[in-house]
Amino acid sequence: MNILVINAGSSSLKYQLFDMDTETVLAKGLCERIGLDGHLKHTPLVGDKVVYNEDIELKDHSVAIAAVIDKLVSAEYGVVSSMSEIDAVGHRVVHGGEMFNESTLITAEVMKAIEDCIPLAPLHNPANITGIKACQEVMGEDVPQIAVFDTAFHQTMPEKAYMYAIPYSYYKNDKIRRYGFHGTSHRYVAAKAAELMGKPAEDIKIVTCHMGNGSSICAVDGGKSVDTSMGFTPLAGLPMGTRCGDIDAGIMEYIMNKYDVNIKDMMNILNKKSGMVGVSELSSDFRDLGDAKDNDQAQLALDMFCYSVAKTVGSYVVAMGGVDAIIFTAGVGENSRSVRAAVCKYLKAIGAVMDEDKNNACRGEADIATDDSAVRLWVIPTNEELVIARDAKVIVSK
Numbered sequence: 001m002n003i004l005v006i007n008a009g010s011s012s013l014k015y016q017l018f019d020m021d022t023e024t025v026l027a028k029g030l031c032e033r034i035g036l037d038g039h040l041k042h043t044p045l046v047g048d049k050v051v052y053n054e055d056i057e058l059k060d061h062s063v064a065i066a067a068v069i070d071k072l073v074s075a076e077y078g079v080v081s082s083m084s085e086i087d088a089v090g091h092r093v094v095h096g097g098e099m100f101n102e103s104t105l106i107t108a109e110v111m112k113a114i115e116d117c118i119p120l121a122p123l124h125n126p127a128n129i130t131g132i133k134a135c136q137e138v139m140g141e142d143v144p145q146i147a148v149f150d151t152a153f154h155q156t157m158p159e160k161a162y163m164y165a166i167p168y169s170y171y172k173n174d175k176i177r178r179y180g181f182h183g184t185s186h187r188y189v190a191a192k193a194a195e196l197m198g199k200p201a202e203d204i205k206i207v208t209c210h211m212g213n214g215s216s217i218c219a220v221d222g223g224k225s226v227d228t229s230m231g232f233t234p235l236a237g238l239p240m241g242t243r244c245g246d247i248d249a250g251i252m253e254y255i256m257n258k259y260d261v262n263i264k265d266m267m268n269i270l271n272k273k274s275g276m277v278g279v280s281e282l283s284s285d286f287r288d289l290g291d292a293k294d295n296d297q298a299q300l301a302l303d304m305f306c307y308s309v310a311k312t313v314g315s316y317v318v319a320m321g322g323v324d325a326i327i328f329t330a331g332v333g334e335n336s337r338s339v340r341a342a343v344c345k346y347l348k349a350i351g352a353v354m355d356e357d358k359n360n361a362c363r364g365e366a367d368i369a370t371d372d373s374a375v376r377l378w379v380i381p382t383n384e385e386l387v388i389a390r391d392a393k394v395i396v397s398k
């Protein structure tokens, strides 16, 4: 069974085509600047086909999907012989609100529910919907489309973890609550950790640290998310590449009044000009910060990030009443030895002891805790696309 995985943004579209009998990626690629001048990079990963990397007119998402399929089936760049060899499409959908606690086959009713969640994710859900509609248009209604939600995994959080201490009517009338994001990634690495540790997921407590450009932490108790650091929006929790994370809401009023900043510009500051780039005044990229050893502000930004990660992990250990393993994943978690080491320095307090040699030698999947550490420390590369393809396969097979 071949499954196409689509992650549609407002002007971009990432894709991977999986052979789900072997769980191998047949091809992957990226459409950029959709609606502008357009560019498509398509990389076949099997056979002797060549990479396609060209500026190409992509006036909308339907044209982009058609261009992707054209490459997937072409003699020169293709990996399947016709569109009929694509059995289903799995879509990343950012917000499923309280409606969806698992992945689902997209019907007219589901489409309406995803549209109803637009106010909760005004930048992301419209793009995801455009991607779904484009696939339906180009591939026809008979090819099943499956939605996999970033928020779904966190729907198991208890009320005390997802409610905000603001007037209850905002929850009742407007559904203002913590939703959490990166659910697909947290779910994947938590399940993988249980598998690697040879223990049933139901029997263990895990804290997963997704540390990338956007970062979030999740407390996974018995395979279920019981708390997470992102909130109503992905702005909450840790300081990130360009996002501020948790701040005192009073700061907004102070800045807006003092500098005559309107709410739109204020949100732009908090989403795009804060976090690592805001504090360092250098870069949002963790590699640049790590390289800038003599730059105090760059080092301060990194210190703030690692401190915040450790503090959140500690709070989740208390929330769960213990922890068996802590997982590091995503761009920074998988690749930055120094960030892992700085976070783990704090974690000694909860009995998690990192082995420096194992941390330095780590490539891909590895347990980097000392043999006698009371808590395991795992680095596990995330694979959100594979989860989307697996969910789509399960749903289609039903």
Ligand code: AMP
Pocket (backbone or CB within 6 Å): 211, 212, 213, 214, 241, 284, 285, 286, 287, 288, 290, 330, 331, 332, 335, 336, 337
């Ligand atoms: P992601 O959003 O998961 O793609 O992660 C992107 C972040 O990972 C960027 O800030 C990169 O700087 C960071 N990253 C990737 N490779 C490394 C590395 N070798 N060392 C430190 N940070 C890295």
